[in-house]
Amino acid sequence: MTITQLKYVLAVAEYRNFTIASEHCFVTQPTLSMQIQKLEEELGTKIFNRTKKPIQLTEIGIKIIEQAKIIVDESNRINDIVDQQKGYIGGDFKLGIIPTIMxxxxxxxxxxxxxxxxxxxxxxxxxxxxxxxxxxxEGHIDVGIAATPLENETIKERVLYYEPFVGFVPPEHRLFKNKFIDVETLNIEDILLLEDGHCFKENIINLCSTFGKSNQHFQLHSGSFNTLIKLSKEGLGMTLLPYLQTLDLNTEDKIYLREFNHPVPAREVSIIYHKSQLKIHLIDSLKDVIDGLVRGVIAFSDVKIISPIHKKRGV
Structure with a gap:
């Protein structure tokens, strides 16, 4: 039994196809199939049911995959341990960032x-x-940057910054004449929202459910802040933007911005990683760089963090 064989097994379990798995492992399909067959012969059992389309794991195969993930994951960490001991900052480092932050x-x-x-x-x-x-x-990325808290016991969160919400209010809107916005005046019926899958949408819904008027008849969802801004300028409603999103607006569009009265609603943005992650030296380096740069851009302290986790409406 080899680590390479286990990696091939994991690839087939993930893609449920020998050809696709071999492409991701950068080997030929016959080579991958032969190595998996050798492993099955050594173990005296079938890991995959090849008669099913797509390929399915056998009952014992499910348990083998669970253990294989642990073994491969721990073997990958040996280099991480050595690098950390040497203080070496290098190698592959895979980062995932949510669309409303990237x-x-x-x-x-x-x-x-x-x-x-x-x-x-x-x-x-x-x-x-x-x-x-x-x-x-699954070990496919090392670290992420997302809105928190996530309330996930397997994930460690380290706060990078708190990003305030800012209103983008067109002249036709009832709040345009206000110099500042009070959260209690928000009405979700006239707020343009991002489409499903964006946690910033949940931030806004939770904000309105907690403080403002709440109604589930959302009239319009869009996929980007730029689209929301354009639709708002057409008089279709106001929208809310993360603070960093407002910095690149042109002078003409900035006249529509309205800050909130204190405490300002904000989202917590954190660097997150699995609790078993060992590339802490790389994570520390990334966090240090971001900390040093963001401090010069965001200097808000009197904020109230709005959760990105879906909450019950009206609670």
């Missing part, structure tokens, strides 16, 4: 990080929070 945060830290740590092979994916949690558990 466009504004990535330009702030990416250039500085890759210049400071040229030996790090940073691989970045835009992922939803659920995808980040899943990939952290």
């Amino acid at each position: 466009p504004t945060l990535l330009p702030i830290f990416l250039k500085t990080f890759i210049q400071k740590y040229p030996k790090v092979n940073l691989k970045i994916e835009e992922l939803t929070t659920d995808e980040i949690i899943k990939k952290l558990a």
Whole structure:
């Protein structure tokens, strides 16, 4: 039994296809199939039911996969342990960032990080929070950046910053003449929201459920803040934006911005990783770079954190 054989088994279990698994393992399909067959012969049992389409795990195969994940994961960590002991900052480092954070945060830290740590092979994916949690558990990424708290016992969270909400209010809206917005005046019926899958949408719904008027008849959902801004300017409603999103607005659009009265509703943005993660030296380096840069951009302290976790309406 070899680590390589176990990696092949895990790939087939994930993709449920020998050809696709071999492509992801960078070997030929016959080579992968032969190694898995050798492992099955050594164990004296079948891991996969090849008569099913897609390929299915056998009953014992499910248990073998669970143990194989542990073995492969721990074997991968040997290099991490050595690197950490040596203080070496380099190697592959896989990062997932949620869509409502990536466009504004990535330009702030990416250039500085890759210049400071040229030996790090940073691989970045835009992922939803659920995808980040899943990939952290499966070892497909090392770290994520997402809105927190997540209330997940397998995930460690380290706060990077608190990002206030800002209103974008068109002239036709009832709140346009207000210099500041009170949370109690919000009505979710006239707030343009991001589509399902974005945790910032849950932030806003939870904000309105807790403090403002709440109604589940949402009229319009969109996929990007830029679209929401354009629709708002057409008089279709107000919207709420994360603070960093407002920094790149042109002078003309900034006249529509309205800050909240204190305490300002805000989202907590954290660097997150699985509790078994050992690339702490790389995580520390990433956090230090972001901390040093974001402090110069966001200096809010009197904020009230709004959860990104789905809450019961009206509670």
